[in-house]
Amino acid sequence: MKKFLVARPPVLSRVEKYKPLKAFFANPADDPLSRIFSVDWVTYNVDVWVELLGHLKDKPNLRYLEIGVYEGRSTAWMMNNIFTSPTSHITVVDIFPGEAEERFVANLKIAADYKGELNVLKGPSQSILKNLPENSFDVIYVDGDHTAPGVLADAVLAWSLLKEGGILIFDDYEMRLDLDELDLPKVSVDAFVYIYQDQLEVLHYFYQYIVRKKHQSEIEATRLDKTLRLTDKNGLFGSASNNSLSRFVLRLGERIWSKRPKFF
């Protein structure tokens, strides 16, 4: 697959200085939450989350979906910092092996101050997501099955559950373990972003990959822009994307073509 065919924003400069894996395991000495959580997969993401989700804090009626919650540390952070309105609705999905579900719920009672609704779903996300309502979530965090097939399935299913304008976060995009690439998220995130490029805007990529689902009107404008570029092989329209006359002519042509008599 060709790389960088999707327009990506510059990496947020503040984030470049992060050393994600350094803060991996909670150090009891400097982590106030280490008595509740055994591991910290949150702290090194916080600046980016505040930057890209901060405008949602206290907003009523938001719906958040988290795929893969483990002990609940990221869920608790989202509850305390973004989905703070009592009208928030959070759905979590995890296979919850052993006693994990009880531990997750108990941890949230201590670590989170949440007054909204919580829907805990146990099972593989690839089955559970199929039964959730389409276009219904404002933010979705994909952090469950980290294999390439698992991430690809979660991405595609989650995309249909996300509202227009909603935000999709992939964790561990740059995870570098000594594993086959098909056991890591990166190839799937790259494939997903490439295939869905007309429908999304890349907000951030570094250790995490974060995209926004475009509104239908934006998608149509992107497609029109691409069509203009393709049809304008001789450069007659100059910079096609900025040329309102060429847009008008193309729209007119499309309308006439769509109303043509159909004989077959």
Ligand SMILES: C[S@@+](CC[C@H](N)C(=O)[O-])C[C@H]1O[C@@H](n2cnc3c(N)ncnc32)[C@H](O)[C@@H]1O
């Ligand atoms: C890295 S942990 C999540 C960490 C959490 N988001 C945090 O930052 O604190 C991954 C979780 O995904 C869950 N998981 C793995 N495969 C899954 C699947 N197919 N469906 C749902 N959950 C899955 C695991 O049980 C585990 O709890």
